[in-house]
Amino acid sequence: MDEFEKTEGYEKPKVIEEGIWVAGEALKKAPKLYGVPTGIEGLDNLFFSAEIKDGKVIKKSLGGIPAYSVTNITGVSDTGKSLMVEQYAVTQASRGEAVAFITVESPAPFVTVGLRERATAMGINFEEIENKIILIDAASHTSLRENIPNLLATLAFAIKNYKVKHTLIDSVTGLYESKEMMARTVVRQLFNFMKKWYQTALFVSQKRSGHEELTAEAAGGYAISHIVDCSMVLAKELILTPTQSKLYKKPIGEIVRLFRIDGCRMCGHDTRTRFMEITELGLVKIGEPLTGG
Ligand SMILES: Nc1ncnc2c1ncn2[C@@H]1O[C@H](COP(=O)(O)OP(=O)(O)O)[C@@H](O)[C@H]1O
Numbered sequence: 161m162d163e164f165e166k167t168e169g170y171e172k173p174k175v176i177e178e179g180i181w182v183a184g185e186a187l188k189k190a191p192k193l194y195g196v197p198t199g200i201e202g203l204d205n206l207f208f209s210a211e212i213k214d215g216k217v218i219k220k221s222l223g224g225i226p227a228y229s230v231t232n233i234t235g236v237s238d239t240g241k242s243l244m245v246e247q248y249a250v251t252q253a254s255r256g257e258a259v260a261f262i263t264v265e266s267p268a269p270f271v272t273v274g275l276r277e278r279a280t281a282m283g284i285n286f287e288e289i290e291n292k293i294i295l296i297d298a299a300s301h302t303s304l305r306e307n308i309p310n311l312l313a314t315l316a317f318a319i320k321n322y323k324v325k326h327t328l329i330d331s332v333t334g335l336y337e338s339k340e341m342m343a344r345t346v347v348r349q350l351f352n353f354m355k356k357w358y359q360t361a362l363f364v365s366q367k368r369s370g371h372e373e374l375t376a377e378a379a380g381g382y383a384i385s386h387i388v389d390c391s392m393v394l395a396k397e398l399i400l401t402p403t404q405s406k407l408y409k410k411p412i413g414e415i416v417r418l419f420r421i422d423g424c425r426m427c428g429h430d431t432r433t434r435f436m437e438i439t440e441l442g443l444v445k446i447g448e449p450l451t452g453g
């Protein structure tokens with residue numbers, strides 16, 4: 161025993177055998193890669209997997225976001241983040257899959273009105289899906305918003321009781337308000353929970369206007385994008401110069417909305433910056449890629 165090992169509190173390093181996996185065994189525990197349709201027009205075909213067919217590698221559309229992934233949707237206010245998660249919630253519910261919707265900013269009854277609006281705009285009768293959407297109101301309950309263990313225990317309860325397959329959080333930013341240095345810790349806890357419970361999850365995070373638009377640092381700042389599986393960045397820009405007008409093919413004075421998948425480690429994906437639209441009925445649509453000036 162050397163001097164260091166004699167010091168109080170020294171623990172002899174242990175082999176954590178559970179931490180070792182042979183890839184073949186690990187694969188048996190891995191969920192199959194397949195897409196979950198989002199109900200957001202233009203989004204589902206932006207994710208793909210590689211397949212070997214007749215000795216050739218081909219690209220195959222997943223037809224949705226990868227199942228069991230945790231996606232961060234980020235952007236400044238009014239970029240369509242909430243609309244996107246509402247569309248996703250309504251879509252899963254209409255496919256017969258239960259959704260937990262953790263609302264952190266707006267009380268549950270207000271969110272429900274939004275969900276009903278979204279359903280109607282999508283041609284779905286809300287009465288047929290209303291029991292598949294389980295709201296967890298962290299906006300009204302400080303004991304949920306400011307206590308992550310309480311929040312996760314409540315979510316686990318909802319997942320078990322309602323057979324929830326999808327969890328949405330609008331927004332995670334509200335869970336570390338005024339303690340932003342905790343952002344990574346909070347998001348890491350949420351991420352681990354989603355994996356343990358096999359959830360396909362969307363986390364909304366708010367981007368401050370100071371963060372650069374449409375970049376990795378834009379993805380929620382505070383390196384949230386390193387924790388989650390996928391990041392989507394939403395932006396809006398006011399067209400003020402002839403150059404912008406030419407690039408975005410819109411007149412000066414108009415708003416252009418942009419969308420980009422800023423990384424997804426679960427599967428292949430489109431990497432281009434695309435036009436995004438919010439229809440008059442409040443539905444997000446992903447459009448064509450931006451082409452140079
Ligand atoms: N029901 C609706 N009908 C039409 N447009 C809407 C509707 N709801 C929201 N919008 C438009 O979409 C924008 C983005 O909304 P939202 O998803 O709430 O933004 P975020 O969550 O990113 O702050 C709003 O600012 C508004 O212009």
Ligand SMILES: [Mg+2]
Nearest residue numbers: 241242243330
């Ligand atoms: Mg919002």
